[in-house]
Amino acid sequence: xxxxxxxxxxxxxxxxxxxxxxxxxxxxxxxxxxxxxxxxxxxxxxxxxxxxxxxxxxxxxxxxxxxxxxxxxxxxxxxxxxxxxxxxxxxxxxxxxxxxxxxxxxxxxxxxxxxxxxxxxxxxxxxxxxxxxxxxxxxxxxxxxxxxxxxxxxxxxxxxxxxxxxxxxxxxxxxxxxxxxxxxxxxxxxxxxxxxxxxxxxxxxxxxxxxxxxxxxxxxxxxxxxxxxxxxxxxxxxxxxxxxxxxxxxxxxxxxxxxxxxxxxxxxxxxxxxxxxxxxxxxxxxxxxxxxxxxxxxxxxxxxxxxxxxxxxxxxxxxxxxxxxxxxxxxxxxxxxxxxxxxxxxxxxxxxxxxxxxxxxxxxxxxxxxxxxxxx
Amino acid sequence: xxxxxxxxxxxxxxxxxxxxxxxxxxxxxxxxxxxxxxxxxxxxxxxxxxxxxxxxxxxxxxxxxxxxxxxxxxxxxxxxxxxxxxxxxxxxxxxxxx
Amino acid sequence: xxxxxxxxxxxxxxxxxxxxxxxxxxxxxxxxxxxxxxxxxxxxxxxxxxxxxxxxxxxxxxxxxxxxxxxxxxxxxxxxxxxxxxxxxxxxxxxxxxxxxxxxxxxxxxxxxxxxxxxxxxxxxxxxxxxxxxxxxxxxxxxxxxxxxxxxxxxxxxxxxxxxxxxxxxxxxxxxxxxxxxxxxxxxxxxxxxxxxxxxxxxxxxxxxxxxxxxxxxxxxxxxxxxxxxxxxxxxxxxxxxxxxxxxxxxxxxxxxxxxxxxxxxxxxxxxxxxxxxxxxxxxxxxxxxxxxxxxxxxxxxxxxxxxxxxxxxxxxxxxxxxxxxxxxxxxxxxxxxxxxxxxxxxxxxxxxxxxxxxxxxxxxxxxxxxxxxxxxxxxxxxxxxxxxxxxxxxxxxxxxxxxxxxxxxxxxxxxxxxxxxxxxxxxxxxxxxxxxxxxxxxxxxxxxxxxxxxxxxxxxxxxxxxxxxxxx
Ligand SMILES: Cc1cc2nc3c(=O)[nH]c(=O)nc-3n(C[C@H](O)[C@H](O)[C@H](O)COP(=O)(O)OP(=O)(O)OC[C@H]3O[C@@H](n4cnc5c(N)ncnc54)[C@H](O)[C@@H]3O)c2cc1C
Ligand code: FES
Numbered sequence: 001x002x003x004x005x006x007x008x009x010x011x012x013x014x015x016x017x018x019x020x021x022x023x024x025x026x027x028x029x030x031x032x033x034x035x036x037x038x039x040x041x042x043x044x045x046x047x048x049x050x051x052x053x054x055x056x057x058x059x060x061x062x063x064x065x066x067x068x069x070x071x072x073x074x075x076x077x078x079x080x081x082x083x084x085x086x087x088x089x090x091x092x093x094x095x096x097x098x099x100x101x102x103x104x105x106x107x108x109x110x111x112x113x114x115x116x117x118x119x120x121x122x123x124x125x126x127x128x129x130x131x132x133x134x135x136x137x138x139x140x141x142x143x144x145x146x147x148x149x150x151x152x153x154x155x156x157x158x159x160x161x162x163x164x165x166x167x168x169x170x171x172x173x174x175x176x177x178x179x180x181x182x183x184x185x186x187x188x189x190x191x192x193x194x195x196x197x198x199x200x201x202x203x204x205x206x207x208x209x210x211x212x213x214x215x216x217x218x219x220x221x222x223x224x225x226x227x228x229x230x231x232x233x234x235x236x237x238x239x240x241x242x243x244x245x246x247x248x249x250x251x252x253x254x255x256x257x258x259x260x261x262x263x264x265x266x267x268x269x270x271x272x273x274x275x276x277x278x279x280x281x282x283x284x285x286x287x288x289x290x291x292x293x294x295x296x297x298x299x300x301x302x303x304x305x306x307x308x309x310x311x312x313x314x315x316x317x318x319x320x321x322x323x324x325x326x327x328x329x330x331x332x333x334x335x336x337x338x339x340x341x342x343x344x345x346x347x348x349x350x351x352x353x354x355x356x357x358x359x360x361x362x363x364x365x366x367x368x369x370x371x372x373x374x375x376x
Numbered sequence: 377x378x379x380x381x382x383x384x385x386x387x388x389x390x391x392x393x394x395x396x397x398x399x400x401x402x403x404x405x406x407x408x409x410x411x412x413x414x415x416x417x418x419x420x421x422x423x424x425x426x427x428x429x430x431x432x433x434x435x436x437x438x439x440x441x442x443x444x445x446x447x448x449x450x451x452x453x454x455x456x457x458x459x460x461x462x463x464x465x466x467x468x469x470x471x472x473x474x
Numbered sequence: 475x476x477x478x479x480x481x482x483x484x485x486x487x488x489x490x491x492x493x494x495x496x497x498x499x500x501x502x503x504x505x506x507x508x509x510x511x512x513x514x515x516x517x518x519x520x521x522x523x524x525x526x527x528x529x530x531x532x533x534x535x536x537x538x539x540x541x542x543x544x545x546x547x548x549x550x551x552x553x554x555x556x557x558x559x560x561x562x563x564x565x566x567x568x569x570x571x572x573x574x575x576x577x578x579x580x581x582x583x584x585x586x587x588x589x590x591x592x593x594x595x596x597x598x599x600x601x602x603x604x605x606x607x608x609x610x611x612x613x614x615x616x617x618x619x620x621x622x623x624x625x626x627x628x629x630x631x632x633x634x635x636x637x638x639x640x641x642x643x644x645x646x647x648x649x650x651x652x653x654x655x656x657x658x659x660x661x662x663x664x665x666x667x668x669x670x671x672x673x674x675x676x677x678x679x680x681x682x683x684x685x686x687x688x689x690x691x692x693x694x695x696x697x698x699x700x701x702x703x704x705x706x707x708x709x710x711x712x713x714x715x716x717x718x719x720x721x722x723x724x725x726x727x728x729x730x731x732x733x734x735x736x737x738x739x740x741x742x743x744x745x746x747x748x749x750x751x752x753x754x755x756x757x758x759x760x761x762x763x764x765x766x767x768x769x770x771x772x773x774x775x776x777x778x779x780x781x782x783x784x785x786x787x788x789x790x791x792x793x794x795x796x797x798x799x800x801x802x803x804x805x806x807x808x809x810x811x812x813x814x815x816x817x818x819x820x821x822x823x824x825x826x827x828x829x830x831x832x833x834x835x836x837x838x839x840x841x842x843x844x845x846x847x848x849x850x851x852x853x854x855x856x857x858x859x860x861x862x863x864x865x866x867x868x869x870x871x872x873x874x875x876x877x878x879x880x881x882x883x884x885x886x887x888x889x890x891x892x893x894x895x896x897x898x899x900x901x902x903x904x905x906x907x908x909x910x911x912x913x914x915x916x917x918x919x920x921x922x923x924x925x926x927x928x929x930x931x932x933x934x935x936x937x938x939x940x941x942x943x944x945x946x947x
Contacts, residue, residue, distance in 0.1 A: 016871075041874020041914050168881040171870045181871040238942075242927060243449055243888060244422040245470045261883070262422060262469045266927075269942040278748065279919050281564055281572055281581070282939030289931035290943065297473050299928035302449055304888050307919045377607075377627050377729050381648055384528040384622020401621070403526055408621040416710050417606045423858045427709055429606030433613035434519065435512055435923070436594045436740075437855060438888040439604075449888075449924075453616075456514050456559075 009035040009180070011353065012199050012208035014187045014222060018050070018163070018338035019345055020214030021170040026350025027212075028177040035206055036174060037199065040184040050309065051239060051267050052163035052259070053252055054340045055099060057130055057155035061118055063318045064125035065364045069344065071126050074157050076343035081161070087176055090169035092161045093260040099158025100133075100142065101254040102149055102294050109134075109151045116153055130155040142253070146296045152253070160252045162260055163339050170342075187215070190225040192327035197226070210329040212353060216312045219334050227326030229367045232334055234310035236271040238283050240291075242301040249295075256291055256298075264298060266291045279306050311336040314370075321349065321365040323358040331358065332367070378411040391461040400457055407433060407440040407452035410463065418442050418452060419466035442466055479555070482508045484801050485571050485584040486554075486794075487562045487743065490518015491787045492779025493590030494545040495794035496801075501554035503802055508555045508582070510562055510573060512923075516546050518592055519612065520787045523620040534647045535619060536640075538682070538787070545791065564920030565589075565747050569774050572920060572933075579929035586774050586801045589744055589762075590794060593737035593780035596759070596840065597893045598633060599847045602705030603733065604855055607712075611641045611734035624650035627729030630714050632656035632703055635736040635838040636683065642690045654726055655690070656700040656716055658735065660841045670833035677830025697724070701843060705731050735840040739781045742890060746918040747772055753911040756835050757784055758845065759896055760915050767800035768793060776800060784835075785828055792824035846900045853901065854894040856887020861901050868905040874914045875899055888924055891916045 013024040016038030024036045056074045060067025074096075081094040103109035113132045119125065133141070134151045141154075174181050185201035190211060197211045211226065213219050219230035244262030251257075255267040269283050284306050292299045312334055314320055319335030331353050335341055352358050380401075387402040393413060400409030407430040410418055417427040419441050430440035433453045440452040443464040448471055452463070482505075486497040489511035497509040509516075517524040521542025532540055549556075557575065564572030571582040595610040602608065611631060617623040624645060629652050631642055638655070645652055674680065690696075699719045705728070706713040714728045738759035741751060749770035750763040761783045768776040778797035779790035796817055803813040847853065849862030859882045867878045875891075875898045878884050884898060885891035891898075895916055903910040921930075 038871075041872075041876045042917060164880045164883070168867075168870070171881070175870055183871050183873040183877075240927070240930070243470050243924065245472050246468070248472050270945050271942040278567065279564075280939065280942075281566060281570070281920065281933060282935045283942050285930055285933040286935045286939050286943040288927050289935075292928055292931045299926065299931070300447060301470065301472070301927050302888070302924035303921055303927055303930055304890070304924050305886065305919060306921065377625065378617060378623040379626045381529070381534075381622040381624060381650075383530045386528045401528070403523065403528055404621045408617055408623060411617065412621065412623055421858065423856075426604060426858070427606055428604060429710070430609065431604075431613060431855075432595065432610050432893075433616040434594065436889060436892045439855065441888075454512060454561075 009033050009206065009208040011210045011212060012037060012197065012206050013212045013214055014199070015213070015215035015218070016181065016183070017214065017216055018167060018342055019216070019333050019335065020212070021167060021174065022338070022342040022345035023212055023214055023333060023350050023353065024179055025170050025173050025177070026346035027354055028174060028179045029346070030351060030354045032354050035180040035182060035208065037185045037187050037201055037206065038181065038183045039186050050163050050339055051255070051257070051265060052160050052339055053099070053257070054094065054096070054159045054161055055252070055337070056128065056157040057099060057101065057153060058116060058119065060125065061115060061122070062316060063364065064122040066318045067119065068126040070337070070340060071128060071157060072348065073341045073344035074159070076347055077159065080343035080346060084169040084173060088169050088172040090165055090172060092166045092169050094159060094161040095250070096157070096159030097250045098154060098156040099252040099254070100138070100152040100154050102145070102152045104148050104150060104290070104293060106150050112153050128155070128157055142251070144295055144297050146293050148293045158252060160257055161339065166339065166342065187222065190222060192226055192330065195329070197327070197329060210331070210353065210356065213330070213332045214334070216334065217310060219332060223332055226330035227324040228322055228330060228332045230320060230332055230334055231367060231370050232312050232314050232320070233272070235313040236269065236308050237267060237311055238269045238279065238287060238306060238308045240266040240284055240287055240303055241305045242298070243304050245301060253294070255287070256294060263304070264301065279308050316369070319365055320367050321358065321362050322367055329356065377414065377416070380412060389457050389459050391457060391459065391463060393463050394465055404457045405453050406442060406444060406455045406457050406461070406463055409457045410442070410452060415465070417465065420468055422469040425468060479506060479508070481583045482506045483584065483805055484508070484586045484588065485510060485582065486588045486590055487511070488518060488590035488592055488779070488781070489513065489516040489556070489558070490590060490592045490779060490790060491520065491542070491545060492592070492781070492790035492794035493518065493588070494549045495791040496588050496590060496778055496798040497554040498545070498549045498552040499795045500798040500801055501552040504807060505802065505805065508557060509549070510557045510560045510571070512559070512561050514559050516549065516556065516558070517542055519616070521545070522616055527619050528622045529619070534644055536644065539619070561923045562743065563923045563925050565743065565775065567748065567772065574925045574929055577929070579925050579933055581933055586805055587776070588768070588794070588797045588801060589775065589777045589781055590779045591740045591743055591781045593784055594740045594892060595734060596736045596738045597897050598733040598735050598844060599851050599853050599861070599897050600703050600705060600733070600844065601851050602707065602711065604852055605705050605707050606710040607707070607729060608705045608731045608733065611638050611732040612737070614732050615641050615644065618644060618648065624648055625730035625732070626651065628653050628727045629730045629732070630654050630656065630726055630728040631732045631734070632658060632700065632714065633734040634659040634840060635734055636834060637737065638734040639687055639690055641732065641734070642694060643686045646690065646693055652694045653728070655694050655696045656703060656714070657696055657698045658700045658703065658841050658844060659698070659838060661699055663837050663839060667833050667836040670836060674830035674833035678826070679830045679834065701841070703844070735844060736838055737780065737784055738896060739783060740892070741781070742892060742918055742922045744770060744775070744777055744781065745915070746920050746922050747775055749775060749777070751915065753909070754783060756832070756839070758839060766796070768797035769800060774804070785831060788827040789824055792820045792827060795820045796824070845897065846904050847897070853897045854884040854887065856889050857883040859884040859894070861897070864898055864901045865905050868902055872902070873906065874902060875916050878902065879916060885916050890918060890922065
């Protein structure tokens with residue numbers, strides 16, 4: 001890993017998580033000379049702590065374009081996974097069997113149905129199928145639900161993958177296509193100069209024609225350096241993983257899914273907790289209790305790990321994609337569904353960045369939406 | 377392959393290994409009881425199916441995992457043998473009661 | 475002796491010499507104290523089964539073992555509660571102990587915690603070390619102490635360190651068979667250890683150690699300078715192969731191969747609590763950062779005994795007492811003057827117990843190829859990841875074990891890195907050309923030992939906990 005001083009790139013991507021890696025991978029595919037600058041071994045990294053859903057249902061209430069953007073990525077995932085496999089030999093275990101979102105009472109089920117209906121009633125929203133299943137109908141699909149389960153919503157577009165393998169495949173692909181991945185290079189400063197950018201890191205300076213901010217939580221600090229704004233906050237989510245179990249659950253069931261390796265992953269919580277990734281036993285206990293009510297057969301399984309990770313949340317929960325007005329080679333990309341949207345970041349967003357221009361359809365994702373004074 | 381020292385006898389404890397009757401003695405862990413009965417392999421790994429047997433005897437390595445009284449993936453070296461226990465060797469991933 | 479109370483002043487986790495001594499002193503001086511241990515009987519590793527070993531002949535285990543009874547007696551009378559068969563799977567920052575006993579989990583609030591979780595055998599990654607029939611020498615010793623079981627058939631011991639020789643001696647005393655001892659101590663270690671020889675010669679180790687070594691060497695064939703050790707066999711170990719220095723390859727039949735290259739602190743619980751830890755260059759292991767009283771960087775949490783750096787059983791006992799005195803101070807039962815006064819004899823005893831340790835640490839520092847193994851050797855037994863795969867991940871840009879963990883699942887299995895952590899750190903350090911300290915270690919999370927989902931689900935929850943989960947549903 002040579003020193004960076006004097007290096008020149010077409011694009012410097014800041015942040016080696018899922019957003020940055022997928023974008024860098026997409027840029028490299030188009031022949032761009034890319035540097036990917038990342039922090040070290042211990043960092044606030046939602047990319048290593050996520051739930052690995054490629055999930056469509058329920059997303060986009062309040063921003064119909066997000067529903068379309070999400071569906072487009074999920075639709076692109078099959079091709080994306082195939083490209084990764086062809087390039088690296090790594091199978092990221094993408095599977096799209098359709099997903100259930102369970103409800104533990106009639107009231108929960110009703111609220112879910114209304115939410116989905118409101119989502120799909122929005123003007124201009126993309127159309128796709130979903131169903132509300134009552135308990136009897138759900139038992140046909142998932143015979144081992146517990147007595148408290150009232151039903152579920154179902155959408156055939158939902159799927160999941162192995163997100164750790166996704167990160168590894170992206171990195172193997174980056175290496176394959178000559179991207180300069182540089183860990184332990186936290187970007188301290190970015191300066192727009194001579195139509196390009198100079199990035200000061202702990203391990204030297206990098207020059208690049210364009211810069212993509214994909215630094216997750218650190219975008220808050222970095223964005224203003226290039227005339228952008230990234231109003232995001234951390235939202236803590238806890239996840240539980242059990243020992244490897246014989247395959248019994250192919251569908252992701254909202255916050256419960258079985259991985260291709262056999263472990264059962266169970267999420268999830270939504271807490272404002274700063275950047276503290278300490279695990280709160282009461283929260284994981286609540287998650288565990290809900291999971292056992294949904295699938296009582298999970299009760300005897302051993303929990304081998306729990307962790308907490310920070311989602312990168314904007315105020316309305318939707319992504320921010322933006323090109324700087326004052327330093328037009330600078331782009332911002334931040335979202336909390338980095339797995340679902342990875343296909344888009346690689347195959348849809350990267351080409352625009354390579355071309356140097358975000359088209360108008362991205363205006364809706366601009367942080368300017370937060371700048372209108374909020375109605376009281 | 378382990379044998380009991382001649383002057384280390386204690387009260388006999390009957391139990392079963394994969395349904396076959398077996399005997400060990402008071403104070404034995406389940407893992408010790410298996411070794412004393414000539415069991416060479418207590419499980420096959422869920423990753424490659426490789427055979428494994430107790431390695432650390434102190435609860436660290438998880439290679440002694442066995443099914444005890446119907447409950448899978450228990451650390452045999454950390455569970456004291458009780459009369460009548462049903463001990464089963466394991467093959468691969470944890471079973472789940474579907 | 476069962477925990478009847480809903481809370482305690484002090485929880486001591488681990489009933490080895492450190493924990494027994496700490497709990498005894500604390501309870502004697504008025505703290506409501508509970509001692510928790512996974513094992514069914516007190517004693518920890520060295521004094522395992524001290525109250526119930528089936529071995530009738532005290533000569534087999536030796537006098538150092540029977541010293542344990544001097545700790546269990548006073549403990550029994552101290553008034554401390556004892557919760558055997560109890561796994562501690564979590565300690566929160568607010569000092570709530572998450573424990574599991576007979577299949578039921580529970581949260582126990584305390585005001586101070588002493589971790590006395592001791593040591594585990596240093597991983598000994600060689601080709602074939604996952605084969606049935608390959609075990610730790612410490613494991614064989616546990617079978618001997620607790621069950622009076624010894625290996626039969628062709629028995630080979632391999633490695634380095636006092637415990638390897640002690641086990642050999644105990645086996646011989648018990649009348650068990652040992653075919654050979656393969657000594658992996660690097661020859662150059664003798665030169666490195668020479669400057670500490672003086673202190674060692676004045677220590678208590680000398681008399682016992684030398685006599686024991688002599689007796690074993692007289693009765694067993696010892697191969698020294700052993701390298702390229704491998705366990706071979708189909709479905710279980712049948713053979714060991716090795717070289718002496720650069721010499722030709724030897725093969726010996728083996729039904730049991732007992733490996734040992736020292737012990738390292740069991741740091742998982744301290745790490746999961748968030749205690750800072752440092753890399754010990756001499757002992758080549760991670761150690762929680764502690765002050766002279768065992769206090770960690772987390773308020774209210776101390777570590778005593780081998781868990782805070784290997785010092786041996788006698789040292790562990792004294793370190794336990796020092797940590798207990800500090801707990802009395804922190805809980806307002808004694809003042810600083812009283813703590814220091816009471817500590818004086820234990821400090822002197824600790825110093826005596828530690829004399830000569832540096833010599834042993836340097837002499838028995840494990841050979842590099844057994845810490846940083848070749849590519850084809852499995853380092854992570856749970857997920858079956860090889861050293862070569864770790865090196866490939868480093869080539870992809872992984873700079874530390876948390877990244878290799880997410881790329882390879884290395885360290886993600888049920889043992890939670892206990893048997894791969896030190897190796898992975900050293901493999902990455904070598905591949906990157908930096909120190910292990912710079913590479914770092916796994917960031918661990920509770921539960922440090924598995925509990926069932928149902929147990930987890932049964933625990934008390936605050937309104938905020940529930941809101942955190944149900945807020946969005
Ligand atoms: C296998 C083995 C054999 C050894 N044999 C000898 C010997 O013969 N002679 C010698 O001089 N030295 C021996 N040593 C070294 C010796 O054990 C230590 O120097 C000494 O025991 C340290 O005492 P301790 O109190 O710090 O820890 P230990 O004696 O190791 O006690 C730690 C205790 O903590 C318990 N524990 C750990 N984690 C948890 C948890 N999460 N929940 C509940 N309980 C927990 C363990 O069950 C154990 O009982 C041996 C070490 C090992 C690993
Ligand atoms: S033998 Fe290692 S955990 Fe039981």
